[in-house]
Amino acid sequence: MLSYVFMKILESRPARYDRGINILTGGHANKVKNEIIATLVKPDIRVLDVGCGTGQLLAQAARLGAKVTGIDISEGMLTIARKRFESGDLKRKGTFYQAGVTELDTFFADDSFDLITATLVFSELHRVQRHWALREFTRILKPSGVLVLADEVRPRKRLKRIIHFLVRFPLAVITYLLSQITTNAIPDMAKELLGAGFEVFHEKRSLLGSFAVVFARKHARLDSINASVDTFLLPEDDISALKTIWDFIGRWFPNPVEPGLRKIGNAGTHSPVFITGNFHLTVRRVEKALFGTDSWLLVAPTQGINVWCASSGGEMTEHSIISAMKTSSLEDRVVYRNLILPQLCAPGVNRKVLEDLTGWKVDFGPVYARDLSNFVQHNNEKSSEQCIVHYPLSFRLEMLFCMNALVWLTIAIIASFVNMWWVALGTVLFWGAGLILYAGFPYLPGSSGWWKAALLSIFAVFGITLFTAYVHNLPWWTHWEWIFVAVVLTLWLGFDLKGIVGGNLSEAESLMHKLGVKS
Structure with missing residues (x-):
């Protein structure tokens, strides 16, 4: 399951993609490729790998004498794939196109390939996209050709579906926070293949039934298959x-x-x-x-x-x-x-x-x-x-709530296990600081969201220490935990502030870019 939710993070670092995917799939990625090479690849057959990534599968097929073609949307992936075929025994033996899966009709004629493969591609597509792609596969695959799809699917048994969801959901949240991308398990891959004119002759599942490798051929009565889909x-x-x-x-x-x-x-x-x-x-x-x-x-x-x-x-x-x-x-x-x-x-x-x-x-x-x-x-x-893009007060207040409601709820739930007084005081600090930062963004000094938040946190620290010393008559550091909480919450609110209500690159986005993650 890790492969699906961390795949996009690995895609931001193409040089590490193959190794990372294989580790995260517990070796299943390489097993699938090796099975395809061992059972389906022969000299002189034409192979198309959709979502070819760095071209690892195609390189293995080319060494066995196959004529290989790869298509991928990622320029970084294709740069590495093309380098594999620039020298040695693979020189000029591969053809690559940078395009999406729904651009297959731009490049390939009818009955062009003996073997078409797609690994961890269809879970990124919506229903109508998958249907369109499968119909294209029936067009460009030779009558005796084979289609192999390896992807995330929805487990058949209820208990496995529940376990799959419980494991996958937190990983999907983490992945989205890092890469702004998510994927979707395919409900019934075999049914979609049948509806597009294929018949499945072999299927294997692993990882609690959530990862399927499906082998299919064009249906003998392809003309009778209903190709309609709501448009x-x-x-x-x-x-x-x-x-x-x-x-x-x-x-x-x-x-x-x-x-x-x-x-x-x-x-x-x-x-x-x-x-x-x-x-x-x-x-x-x-x-x-x-x-x-x-x-x-x-x-x-x-x-x-x-x-x-x-x-x-x-x-x-x-x-x-x-x-x-x-x-x-x-x-x-x-x-x-x-x-x-x-x-x-x-x-x-x-x-x-x-x-x-x-x-x-x-x-x-x-x-x-x-x-x-x-x-x-x-x-x-x-x-x-x-x-012109405007950031009126109404928009800034809307974004204050929309971007921070779940953060506050999470903090409140955690704090409730400690002390309900913490929940009340934390709520005042969180939304009070948020209101000042979001509503006052155009007026607070500094251009950086973090700088504005840092200034506000200094005022918060002064407020807490003065209240402690002159109202409670206690040493100013007595409520050090609230000083810490106030600073952390305020800086958090300012971390992405410049991007949310200022329309500029924020500190959060800068950090993500340095880590090699798109935002």
Whole structure:
């Protein structure tokens, strides 16, 4: 299980990826590769490894005489993979493409490969993406070819599912805090394969049934397989009270909705197409802003992260938008070829590249969803004011609660085992310091969030010591534990403050970048 939740951390350090994944899977990663090499790889067969990483499997296959091709979204991984094939017995024996799984149709013709493999890839994809990818596999795999998928799956037995959840959940939380990424266990891999035109002839499970290696061939009656999949949703189709609550207490964590196409009003072939990420709060607010405007809303897969963070962290790119366009069959529904992107996705999306790859005209819309209708009414023109990000008091107070509610709850629960007085005093210190820092951010001296917090903690220390000495008539250091708590809580609140309400790189993000982790 560790491999799934720590995989993204390892991906930020490609040179250590193979060794790290093998250690974390207890050797299962290498066992899967060795079994594939021993049983399926023969001279002159054509092999495609989807999500090839550093190319370890392809290097082994190439040494046996196979003609190998790799595809991966990570530039760092592919740099190492290509180096493997630059010299020695592997020189010029491998072909690599940097692309997402839903861009397979760009590179490969029908019946191109004898063997297709994908390890720890499908658990990163949503249902419609997996379906699209599997349909592509049926197209590019030869009639006698074999597909091998190795990935995280949902255990079949209830007890194992419970154990799997209890072990996985805290690890997933830790991983997200470090890498801002999570994965999802596949509910029923065999069923999805069957629905896409494959028949499973061998399956092995390990790690409490949560890791499956599935071997499949194209179904003999492929033409009779139902290839349909829902291609759009209505705003009311996936309303979730739980996700809405999570929007306001768990803003630290991803809150994804199913990516794909949403129909707003009576959208038709000439209606505008807006793009956003699959963060629940963003989707709900954009849908609300577009109410009364007949339009299409295309939700790109961004790991359940908001647009700005996703684009800065490499999750909202041309690849993710193209992926959503393909899996939703957007081109079959819209004649008016114009995409309207959120202004805040500009750090991660190259407009010219997207236009060249899709043939669509691309415009950046306003910063705020509330201005979308006005933007359309003015022929996709926006004012200079609509290009500016603002941090009003209402927003800063919202972020104070959303970003810190779970932190406070955790502290309160721990403190309750010590003394309820600690809970009360800790609550006053925590929210009091938070209110001063968030509400007063533009006015407090210093540009650093930590500097502002440090100044506030000094005042807190003075306040506690003066209260102890002159009200309680005790030595000033008597309540040293409260001095310590006040300093720690205040500095914690300032750690990511500059990024949350200042729109700049915070101390937290700087630390993550130094550790080699995207944010």
